Amino acid sequence: MKEYAYYPGCSVEKMALSYHMSAMETTRALGIQLKELEDWNCCGTTAYFHVDQILSHALCARNLAIAEREKLDLVAVCAGCYKNLYFANAHLKNDPDLAEHVNVALSEDQLNFAGTIAVRHLIEVFIQDVGLEAIQAKVSHPLTGLHVAPYYGCQILRPRKDHEDVEQPRFFEDLLTAIGATAVEYPDRLRCCGSSLLLTSRPAALGMLRTLLQSAVDSGAAVIATACPLCQVNLECYQNQVNHEFGTDLSIPVLYFTQLVGLALGIPPDKLGIGKELVLPTPVLSSVGR
Amino acid sequence: MAERLSFSDEVSNLLYAAHGNPLTTCIQCGTCSGTCPVVPYMDHTPRRLIGMITAGLKEEVMASNTYWSCASCYHCNVRCPQGIDIAELMYALKRLSIWRAQHKEGLIGPVFSETFVKTIFKSGRSYEPVLATSYLFTFGVQEFLQEAQTATSLMLKGRLPVLPPRIKRLDNFGRMLRRIIPMGDAK
Numbered sequence: 001m002k003e004y005a006y007y008p009g010c011s012v013e014k015m016a017l018s019y020h021m022s023a024m025e026t027t028r029a030l031g032i033q034l035k036e037l038e039d040w041n042c043c044g045t046t047a048y049f050h051v052d053q054i055l056s057h058a059l060c061a062r063n064l065a066i067a068e069r070e071k072l073d074l075v076a077v078c079a080g081c082y083k084n085l086y087f088a089n090a091h092l093k094n095d096p097d098l099a100e101h102v103n104v105a106l107s108e109d110q111l112n113f114a115g116t117i118a119v120r121h122l123i124e125v126f127i128q129d130v131g132l133e134a135i136q137a138k139v140s141h142p143l144t145g146l147h148v149a150p151y152y153g154c155q156i157l158r159p160r161k162d163h164e165d166v167e168q169p170r171f172f173e174d175l176l177t178a179i180g181a182t183a184v185e186y187p188d189r190l191r192c193c194g195s196s197l198l199l200t201s202r203p204a205a206l207g208m209l210r211t212l213l214q215s216a217v218d219s220g221a222a223v224i225a226t227a228c229p230l231c232q233v234n235l236e237c238y239q240n241q242v243n244h245e246f247g248t249d250l251s252i253p254v255l256y257f258t259q260l261v262g263l264a265l266g267i268p269p270d271k272l273g274i275g276k277e278l279v280l281p282t283p284v285l286s287s288v289g290r
Numbered sequence: 291m292a293e294r295l296s297f298s299d300e301v302s303n304l305l306y307a308a309h310g311n312p313l314t315t316c317i318q319c320g321t322c323s324g325t326c327p328v329v330p331y332m333d334h335t336p337r338r339l340i341g342m343i344t345a346g347l348k349e350e351v352m353a354s355n356t357y358w359s360c361a362s363c364y365h366c367n368v369r370c371p372q373g374i375d376i377a378e379l380m381y382a383l384k385r386l387s388i389w390r391a392q393h394k395e396g397l398i399g400p401v402f403s404e405t406f407v408k409t410i411f412k413s414g415r416s417y418e419p420v421l422a423t424s425y426l427f428t429f430g431v432q433e434f435l436q437e438a439q440t441a442t443s444l445m446l447k448g449r450l451p452v453l454p455p456r457i458k459r460l461d462n463f464g465r466m467l468r469r470i471i472p473m474g475d476a477k
């Protein structure tokens with residue numbers, strides 16, 4: 001059984017508990033093991049970069065060093081955590097002076113960064129390590145007839161890491177197809193949900209959410225699939241406020257890809273944290289006969 | 291006597307660790323502004339802001355809401371034909387404005403960032419309810435009520451944390467951070 005160090009991130013403790021639950025259930029069913037990183041700390045999210053770059057690298061480096069001690073690749077479920085950890089790892093590997101500076105600080109916790117592990121996002125592990133065929137082979141409850149809008153958002157794709165296609169990615173669509181669902185095409189799948197602007201520039205964020213939600217609904221989607229807790233909360237929990245602001249009538253459920261995969265694998269909805277939504281995922285459940 | 295740095299050089303220095311090309315390579319093509327989802331809410335588009343930096347319009351740039359409106363979505367970055375790290379530029383301007391306490395009045399971003407940093411120093415984790423204090427009280431009655439309603443719904447679904455989380459080796463963690471930023475007695 002392939003093992004990974006698992007970085008839950010601050011939001012899954014409560015706000016996105018269903019992401020955590022469904023990640024645990026589906027990985028087990030797919031034959032991989034996520035081992036929670038010992039005493040992990042906040043990755044710094046986006047707010048930290050405003051204040052100090054080296055500090056934000058040190059925050060990530062502590063998590064990377066703990067994973068190195070375990071000799072396991074580090075898997076994040078939050079797109080923001082993934083981006084921070086991934087680029088801190090890359091920058092520290094490429095910049096020995098920076099790494100030395102950070103290691104002086106890490107020694108206070110008896111840790112050392114050496115750059116020996118890789119940082120992955122869980123959706124990437126599903127697609128590249130488990131493989132679509134292996135997932136498809138385990139599907140017992142295909143989501144036949146369910147129209148899903150795959151929402152990539154930003155930080156899984158951007159900034160660009162290598163030469164990968166950041167303009168026309170297909171992996172999310174492919175994953176949805178593998179579990180029997182129909183992935184709809186809509187123009188805003190790569191567009192930002194507003195992230196923390198919801199707190200700091202509310203009118204901008206509500207406007208961005210409206211555009212995005214409307215684009216998904218207009219494409220005929222019955223549900224939006226995400227791979228990030230911040231996107232999930234923004235897209236789902238602020239629909240009410242969007243409706244209030246713009247006089248719209250939006251009501252589209254937003255689930256994590258792990259919840260959809262879990263349902264297709266026949267895992268009971270409550271074990272996937274389904275039931276904690278503000279917009280009930282009724283169409284999704286009825287597609288698998290629950 | 292040391293020569294005075296131009297504003298453009300000052301910003302470039304801030305970007306020394308960024309991986310993009312210098313701002314002077316900007317050809318003002320406007321791809322960034324055409325891509326940016328926040329442009330309708332910015333007082334200057336990203337393209338224009340870069341032009342203003344190169345022209346040395348420091349006061350106008352610092353007074354702009356553009357960089358605090360940036361959502362760090364990196365969409366402009368991946369499309370800029372000149373390979374300029376525009377999102378990092380926005381971060382750099384945020385840092386500069388925090389250092390100089392010179393941001394536009396009424397912006398929530400700076401307070402939010404500072405509250406965030408303090409929360410992490412104290413616990414090693416981020417915690418929604420403490421962060422909320424940095425923006426909730428700046429909201430009007432309407433927004434406040436809507437935000438409270440969303441929070442109540444989330445709480446009823448068991449999605450809001452009640453107790454602040456903490457990491458175990460907090461002492462080591464605090465010493466580690468102080469090796470990088472001396473924070474005085476803040477604990």
Ligand code: SF4
Nearest residue numbers: 316317319320322370
């Ligand atoms: S896309 Fe790049 S080159 Fe074009 S205006 Fe924006 S920063 Fe300048």
Ligand code: SF4
Nearest residue numbers: 326360361363364366
């Ligand atoms: S990173 Fe900032 S400036 Fe660039 S497109 Fe996104 S929001 Fe606009």
